[in-house]
Amino acid sequence: xxxxxxxxxxxxxxxxxxxxxxxxxxxxxxxxxxxxxxxxxxxxxxxxxxxxxxxxxxxxxxxxxxxxxxxxxxxxxxxxxxxxxxxxxxxxxxxxxxxxxxxxxxxxxxxxxxxxxxxxxxxxxxxxxxxxxxxxxxxxxxxxxxxxxxxxxxxxxxxxxxxxxxxxxxxxxxxxxxxxxxxxxxxxxxxxxxxxxxxxxxxxxxxxxxxxxxxxxxxxxxxxxxxxxxxxxxxxxxxxxxxxxxxxxxxxxxxxxxxxxxxxxxxxxxxxxxxxxxxxxxxxxxxxxxxxxxxxxxxxxxxxxxxxxxxxxxxxxxxxxxxxxxxxxxxxxxxxxxxxxxxxxxxxxxxxxxxxxxxxxxxxxxxxxxxxxxxxxxxxxxxxxxxxxxxxxxxxxxxxxxxxxxxxxxxxxxxxxxxxxxxxxxxxxxxxxxxxxxxxxxxxxxxxxxxxxxxxxxxxxxxxxxxxxxxxxxxxxxxxxxxxxxxxxxxxxxxxxxxxxxxxxxxxxxxxxxxxxxxxxxxxxxxxxxxxxxxxxxxxxxxxxxxxxxxxxxxxxxxxxxxxxxxxxxxxxxxxxxxxxxxxxxxxxxxxxxxxxxxxxxxxxxxxxxxxxxxxxxxxxxxxxxxxxxxxxxxxxxxxxxxxxxxxxxxxxxxxxxxxxxxxxxxxxxxxxxxxxxxxxxxxxxxxxxxxxxxxxxxxxxxxxxxxxxxxxxxxxxxxxxxxxxxxxxxxxxxxxxxxxxxxxxxxxxxxxxxxxx
Amino acid sequence: xxxxxxxxxxxxxxxxxxxxxxxxxxxxxxxxxxxxxxxxxxxxxxxxxxxxxxxxxxxxxxxxxxxxxxxxxxxxxxxxxxxxxxxxxxxxxxxxxxxxxxxxxxxxxxxxxxxxxxxxxxxxxxxxxxxxxxxxxxxxxxxxxxxxxxxxxxxxxxxxxxxxxxxxxxxxxxxxxxxxxxxxxxxxxxxxxxxxxxxxxxxxxxxxxxxxxxxxxxxx
Numbered sequence: 001x002x003x004x005x006x007x008x009x010x011x012x013x014x015x016x017x018x019x020x021x022x023x024x025x026x027x028x029x030x031x032x033x034x035x036x037x038x039x040x041x042x043x044x045x046x047x048x049x050x051x052x053x054x055x056x057x058x059x060x061x062x063x064x065x066x067x068x069x070x071x072x073x074x075x076x077x078x079x080x081x082x083x084x085x086x087x088x089x090x091x092x093x094x095x096x097x098x099x100x101x102x103x104x105x106x107x108x109x110x111x112x113x114x115x116x117x118x119x120x121x122x123x124x125x126x127x128x129x130x131x132x133x134x135x136x137x138x139x140x141x142x143x144x145x146x147x148x149x150x151x152x153x154x155x156x157x158x159x160x161x162x163x164x165x166x167x168x169x170x171x172x173x174x175x176x177x178x179x180x181x182x183x184x185x186x187x188x189x190x191x192x193x194x195x196x197x198x199x200x201x202x203x204x205x206x207x208x209x210x211x212x213x214x215x216x217x218x219x220x221x222x223x224x225x226x227x228x229x230x231x232x233x234x235x236x237x238x239x240x241x242x243x244x245x246x247x248x249x250x251x252x253x254x255x256x257x258x259x260x261x262x263x264x265x266x267x268x269x270x271x272x273x274x275x276x277x278x279x280x281x282x283x284x285x286x287x288x289x290x291x292x293x294x295x296x297x298x299x300x301x302x303x304x305x306x307x308x309x310x311x312x313x314x315x316x317x318x319x320x321x322x323x324x325x326x327x328x329x330x331x332x333x334x335x336x337x338x339x340x341x342x343x344x345x346x347x348x349x350x351x352x353x354x355x356x357x358x359x360x361x362x363x364x365x366x367x368x369x370x371x372x373x374x375x376x377x378x379x380x381x382x383x384x385x386x387x388x389x390x391x392x393x394x395x396x397x398x399x400x401x402x403x404x405x406x407x408x409x410x411x412x413x414x415x416x417x418x419x420x421x422x423x424x425x426x427x428x429x430x431x432x433x434x435x436x437x438x439x440x441x442x443x444x445x446x447x448x449x450x451x452x453x454x455x456x457x458x459x460x461x462x463x464x465x466x467x468x469x470x471x472x473x474x475x476x477x478x479x480x481x482x483x484x485x486x487x488x489x490x491x492x493x494x495x496x497x498x499x500x501x502x503x504x505x506x507x508x509x510x511x512x513x514x515x516x517x518x519x520x521x522x523x524x525x526x527x528x529x530x531x532x533x534x535x536x537x538x539x540x541x542x543x544x545x546x547x548x549x550x551x552x553x554x555x556x557x558x559x560x561x562x563x564x565x566x567x568x569x570x571x572x573x574x575x576x577x578x579x580x581x582x583x584x585x586x587x588x589x590x591x592x593x594x595x596x597x598x599x600x601x602x603x604x605x606x607x608x609x610x611x612x613x614x615x616x617x618x619x620x621x622x623x624x625x626x627x628x629x630x631x632x633x634x635x636x637x638x639x640x641x642x643x644x645x646x647x648x649x650x651x652x653x654x655x656x657x658x659x660x661x662x663x664x665x666x667x668x669x670x671x672x673x674x675x676x677x678x679x680x681x682x683x684x685x686x687x688x689x690x691x692x693x694x695x696x697x698x699x700x701x702x703x704x705x706x707x708x709x710x711x712x713x714x715x716x717x718x719x720x721x722x723x724x725x726x727x728x729x730x731x732x733x734x735x736x737x738x739x740x741x742x743x744x745x746x747x748x749x750x751x752x753x754x755x756x757x758x
Numbered sequence: 759x760x761x762x763x764x765x766x767x768x769x770x771x772x773x774x775x776x777x778x779x780x781x782x783x784x785x786x787x788x789x790x791x792x793x794x795x796x797x798x799x800x801x802x803x804x805x806x807x808x809x810x811x812x813x814x815x816x817x818x819x820x821x822x823x824x825x826x827x828x829x830x831x832x833x834x835x836x837x838x839x840x841x842x843x844x845x846x847x848x849x850x851x852x853x854x855x856x857x858x859x860x861x862x863x864x865x866x867x868x869x870x871x872x873x874x875x876x877x878x879x880x881x882x883x884x885x886x887x888x889x890x891x892x893x894x895x896x897x898x899x900x901x902x903x904x905x906x907x908x909x910x911x912x913x914x915x916x917x918x919x920x921x922x923x924x925x926x927x928x929x930x931x932x933x934x935x936x937x938x939x940x941x942x943x944x945x946x947x948x949x950x951x952x953x954x955x956x957x958x959x960x961x962x963x964x965x966x967x968x969x970x971x972x973x974x975x976x977x978x
Contacts, residue, residue, distance in 0.1 A: 004811050004933060005908055011929050012915050019919065026769040028928035029935060083914030087907055094903060135908050144883075160935055167765070363913060365807045365906050369828065 002153070006131050006141035009046070010036060016048055017076040030164055037157035041142070041150050043067055045121065045130040048084075049114075050075035052121060054130070080134070081114060087135045088116070090366060129153075773927050776934060778815045786812050786823050789891050792872050793825060793898075800854045803830050804847060809905040810897070814912050816929045822895035826902050827851060844900040848887050851898060852879060855889060 002010075014031055015022060022028055043059065044051035044067065051074055053067040078084070120137030124130070128150060129142030145153070790808050797806045810824025811817040827847055855877050861867045862874075877889040887898040899905075912925075919925040 004816075005905075007932055008816070008912055008929050011925070011932055012912075015915070015919055015925060022924065022928075023921070024766050024769070025773055025924065025928040025931040026766050028924075029931045032928075032932050033935075080911075080915050080918060083911055083918060086914060087911045090907055090910060094907075133904075133908070135911050136904055139904070168762075363910060365809065365813060366910055368807055369805070369903070369906065 002129075002145060003141065005133075009048075009131055009134060009141060012080065012134065013046060013048055013050070016079055017050065017074060019079065030161075033157045033161040033164065037154045037161055039154070040067070040070065041129045041145075041153075042147075044071065045124060045126075045132055047117065047121070047132040048080060048134050049078050054126060056126075078114065084117070084134055091135075094366075094369065769931070770927075773930055776819055777927065777930055778817060782819070783815065785892070786894060789823055789872065789894055789896065790825065792891070793896070796854055796858060797827070797851070800857070801850050804828070804850070805830050806898075807906065809902065809909055813906075814909045814926070816912075816926050816933070818930070818933060820895075822897050823891075824905070825896060825898045826905060827898055827900050828903070829901070844885055847900050848879065848885055848898070851887055852877065855887075 011028065011032065014028060014035065018031060022031070039046070039051070043063070044053055046052075051071055053064070053071045055064060055067075059067070117132070117134075117137045121132070123138050124132060125138065125140050125143075127140055127143055127145070128147035129145035131141040133139035133141050790806075794806050797804050805828045807826050807828065808824070809826050811821055812823045829843060829847055855874055858867075859874050859877070862870050872891050875890045877887070880886045880888055884899055884902065886900075889896050889898075916923060916925040
């Protein structure tokens with residue numbers, strides 16, 4: 001769509017207009033998306049001094065007025081005028097080479113860049129998308145954008161903007177949760193309703209002449225459509241701490257924290273200009289205007305070891321980042337294999353180096369060009385004075401000395417492509433054997449799942465004492481099924497222990513599943529889980545993933561993949577023996593116990609959903625069994641029936657032996673609560689130490705109304721849920737969907753590999 | 759208060775992740791030097807110069823290396839008949855590249871670390887020569903001086919804005935978020951569609967990616 005130079009011009013305008021408040025690339029991106037999603041491309045030419053309205057015959061008078069208003073609102077002084085003038089000077093030096101349109105004016109001695117650019121606007125070639133080149137006034141940078149693509153453009157920006165707002169909103173929610181756990185007062189938590197995204201907060205912020213004391217937001221006609229202005233009402237419980245990432249009214253206030261002390265330090269970190277340093281009066285109010293543009297660079301990005309790829313970024317860049325990370329071609333020009341990036345990661349992040357890496361050499365290229373021209377002129381007899389030329393040549397030589405290219409270092413040589421994957425034969429064989437064994441195991445597991453006896457009869461377990469041959473047969477079948485399940489579980493456990501081997505095989509074969517992504521993801525999941533309720537979430541994640549996998553028709557044998565990924569998820573990271581001091585140790589003693597739990601619940605839930613999906617053929621299936629681990633010598637078995645009001649879900653029976661350590665009794669109750677989301681009431685019958693502690697649970701979710709009037713659109717559901725639960729489920733959806741994407745990508749790449757091999 | 763600072767740190771880390779490194783700069787510079795050597799040896803009337811985002815260091819990891827070719831001689835004719843000169847010079851360069859490939863394949867030139875692939879002539883509004891050298895895409899145009907000047911302008915703007923190359927860093931971020939969303943969406947579209955269906959199935963509200971899936975349906 002837009003060329004990269006056009007985008008840089010768009011960004012330049014933003015810096016021109018709002019530059020004083022911009023401190024961070026994220027702010028720029030936010031501003032970019034918000035400003036240009038409503039930009040009237042067809043009626044306004046974007047110049048560095050703001051959008052210029054173009055009056056054509058097809059424009060009505062009312063549109064003229066709004067267009068003029070828009071122009072007036074966003075016009076600004078050109079702070080890059082000096083740059084433009086130097087550019088024009090370069091043009092006059094290079095005049096032999098160019099067909100620059102403003103050259104005539106330049107030759108006439110009109111060196112005022114502002115006048116020149118304004119005058120040439122009348123000759124501007126109008127297209128659907130109009131962007132004036134700041135170095136050439138009659139060059140339309142939006143030349144190649146057809147009219148049809150403009151809505152697509154603004155729509156993609158809108159989506160990006162919404163994603164960003166969602167991230168901010170979630171940050172806000174996390175903050176709320178933190179406050180809630182801090183106060184230990186759950187009654188104050190507002191009843192959560194599905195939030196409207198903060199649309200057009202920005203229009204308030206863009207409203208230029210704001211009074212900072214008057215905090216009341218005013219609607220504005222910036223976007224031309226006042227109906228899209230959804231301002232938060234005062235009844236909104238989030239109103240006092242609305243997380244608007246608006247850089248506008250006062251940028252430093254963004255970082256104002258609860259305590260004034262933190263706020264002051266936050267401001268200091270952003271506004272340590274020399275003038276402030278000289279000013280001994282440190283008690284400047286926090287609402288001081290943001291520092292002038294001549295502030296020395298302070299926001300040198302701090303390097304974070306874990307936070308290179310966080311899920312927030314996944315949402316900000318839903319397509320691009322996933323493309324980069326999952327397809328594994330990050331820095332494909334540099335690295336023979338994405339894995340090498342891990343080694344580079346530790347070394348490369350010094351900020352000075354990054355500064356050096358961003359130094360451009362446009363100037364040297366220009367000087368080369370000038371040099372060539374001057375040399376030629378020196379060769380030829382010329383009439384101009386030679387002094388200027390010698391000075392110029394000297395300058396150029398000096399600059400060449402500075403920007404002289406370093407001699408090629410043999411260590412940093414670009415490796416030749418044939419040597420990229422040297423040992424490719426052996427690990428593939430290993431991987432294939434492992435894969436096939438997994439798959440075969442799964443097929444057997446699936447069959448045995450189907451062979452599970454009819455659970456209706458198992459429901460009547462008390463009648464089993466009678467020596468009925470049918471019930472005996474049932475018992476035998478049940479034993480068999482349990483043994484099979486145990487076998488599956490053992491196998492999956494062993495495969496999970498072999499993840500190291502598999503990962504190393506991934507390393508050497510260059511499987512497109514990016515190892516770095518996995519590491520990051522595991523790290524992130526761990527961090528997230530420590531923030532929330534660790535084991536509770538693990539159980540729920542497992543059930544979610546299992547359910548999603550079983551429902552997706554894309555995976556014929558979901559078990560191996562999901563279990564494999566889950567083992568990656570749950571098993572503790574290998575080389576992190578020196579644990580971080582500040583973080584709490586998760587319950588349940590670490591990864592392995594939880595891994596078992598996850599596999600239990602996974603097997604259970606996958607079997608139930610499998611049976612429920614085959615319910616159409618077997619009508620008498622009313623209940624399915626969730627089978628936990630029962631050791632052979634044990635007799636006491638607890639049953640937990642979960643009555644479902646959904647017709648397509650059968651009543652679940654959870655059978656739990658005492659040997660399973662769910663960590664805590666309440667943990668298991670929580671597990672049932674969270675796992676029974678489509679179930680409106682859950683009952684569990686439980687005996688503990690001989691006492692009956694049966695209970696009816698009101699789960700977190702209850703679906704009060706669900707209408708399919710709108711074609712099954714999900715917003716038609718009315719969910720009553722606690723605030724906490726919404727947070728949990730959101731993170732779960734994110735995790736599971738990410739796993740699903742991983743899964744799909746691996747599967748598709750494998751399919752591709754097979755096709756190419758064929 | 760909402761923790762924007764950690765988010766910004768994450769984004770900074772991300773920008774550091776995608777921004778050019780010393781190695782990638784070196785790789786591109788070597789390719790440029792290789793081309794320069796070729797042009798200086800075989801067709802001395804041409805001058806080859808770097809432009810584009812690879813020159814201003816705002817290229818994405820899969821960004822192309824942009825080069826322009828300027829003729830040293832007969833500048834007045836160039837201006838008067840740009841099209842002919844353009845085609846002639848690019849054709850000259852094309853033959854140089856194919857020659858180089860044949861030399862390498864026949865083993866006449868040894869110790870050549872550069873592999874040229876997929877040389878093609880693109881017949882667009884501005885004619886250009888495209889090839890891949892060591893997995894780096896190279897675009898060669900003829901006589902686009904304004905490109906260099908524009909880059910010069912960007913450098914100046916970056917210097918004026920300052921703040922640790924804030925302009926360039928933001929440019930990288932904006933580019934990532936905008937450009938790549940319009941490219942190569944087949945796998946992503948699949949994934950998004952699946953997500954969207956699953957979410958509908960489960961009835962989740964407040965789905966983080968919004969209507970991305972629908973957008974992809976439209977795109978396809």
